[in-house]
């Protein structure tokens with residue numbers, strides 16, 4: 607069992623996990639809310655370390671990341687457990703599992719890097735489940751990946767502690783964070799969390815210069831209110847920057863834990879979210895259409911062409927020198 611970092615002894619004698627904003631106080635032989643960090647023999651242990659699931663190469667656009675190495679493949683994986691309790695999670699089965707409830711073979715950090723290289727990937731993505739809860743495993747992989755010339759990506763709910771962020775940011779090249787709503791009541795009810803820590807972390811990540819993109823799943827009746835989306839898009843434009851790519855994406859009720867409570871978002875709701883984002887001043891809004899191109903903000907020339915073939919995106923770049931091929935302005939795409 608792998609010894610965890612990110613904890614200390616609290617005043618009441620319990621051990622407090624300092625990895626995410628829940629700051630669980632855990633008693634002997636019990637686990638934290640994520641179910642994969644447990645006190646064993648007086649120490650906090652990471653039960654998910656090395657137990658990677660759903661490893662595969664995929665287009666980086668699938669994460670989604672649209673302004674980071676478009677057209678390349680990334681080696682994606684996750685582990686069981688999650689620090690959110692979302693009923694509508696894309697990976698409900700694994701996110702609700704404790705490590706000991708799922709039979710997953712051990713994959714060393716070095717093997718993950720080898721797998722990525724063999725598959726011709728240029729990056730590794732901790733993306734199939736919330737990476738915060740397996741931060742020790744992710745950190746070992748990120749160090750090895752950086753030394754091997756690969757880039758490191760997280761796809762996260764943004765609920766990590768500042769301690770966790772300070773540990774990962776030096777190794778992180780790009781991150782996509784789910785900002786699901788601006789309403790604290792929504793975060794409490796649907797995610798079992800709070801919105802303010804997510805907003806604080808978004809500001810912190812942006813200030814530290816890591817490539818950042820934001821995704822908002824549009825859920826009818828829950829997160830499609832124009833007034834809320836105006837606040838959300840306004841937050842991105844004002845507190846982060848108008849150049850941050852924003853992905854309002856459709857919600858698929860068939861994978862929901864409670865489909866009756868979560869009707870599908872529709873094309874009109876997505877188009878409306880896109881308009882709200884652009885009206886808020888966001889320069890790059892990608893609202894899940896079949897053709898989601900990036901164009902130069904100055905002259906309108908196409909920089910990246912993206913097409914979704916059976917839901918699988920492919921990208922063609924025209925900004926090979928890092929500049930618009932027409933007006934020569936700096937491209938927003940990062941490598």
Ligand code: SF4
Nearest residue numbers: 623626629630638640
């Ligand atoms: S990672 Fe978060 S949810 Fe899991 S034990 Fe630590 S504080 Fe609790």
